[in-house]
Amino acid sequence: MGKIQDLKNTILVQLFKHLPWLAERWARGHRFVEGQGIPWAPLGKPLRESCIAMVTTAGVHLTSQPPFDMEDPDGDATFRAFPAAADKSDLTITHKYYDHSAADRDINVVLPIDRLRELQEEGFIGRIAPTLYSFMGHIDGPHLQTLMEETAPEVAERLLREGAEAVVLTPA
Amino acid sequence: MGLIQRIIEQRKIPTIGITLQKEVTMTVKPPRALFLRYPFGHPLGEAFHVRQQRTILVDALTGLETIREPGTILTPGYVWRRHVFD
Incomplete structure (x- = not known):
């Protein structure tokens, strides 16, 4: 992407952050995939006995993993998986479509891993699922199909295999 | 998301x-949601604001137990940088 495009993007990111009404207006003009019906799965047992997983679309990944593709204007439908026990200092964020300066200082702003660990220690939840999953939440065009037919179902399958009994999702 | x-x-x-x-x-109609009128990049609130982050996460987790109607959007109404989290 050219420098002018990058500059335009940087300005938009700050405008959307500080002027929520502008973001809402943008969203009204943007075409989102409208849900048909609402899927539903009840929680099978109390939270204090349940295995909780987290999925974020904030572009988090291990520093050792390849970053999300920032060059494609339609985004990147791939995901990154990393251990829930990962050291926070090994995590980073690749995402230029939101201001992640706060999350860079404290990852809990977008992925509350410390808070979830505390709730596990207190017995509020049963346990934490072994793997965290992360997408980059700026997916459009042909990548939407990849997300819906390939990568999101793969993450769902992995979560099921790993014993996740409920999932909290966090955006950017 | x-x-x-x-x-x-x-x-x-x-x-x-x-x-x-x-x-x-x-x-998009996800089955359960927790809405906050917070700026982009801050779904759990402010950096190092443990009580705020914890409250929002507990609200979300509790919604898994309490929401009975598919499509429910919980709206706790915390005001950005003004709500006092005890």
């Missing part, structure tokens, strides 16, 4: 998503 959430729920794992965009959430 709601699309991913719907796909996970379709595999029979209950989900709740935090959202900063209510209108988008109402269009």
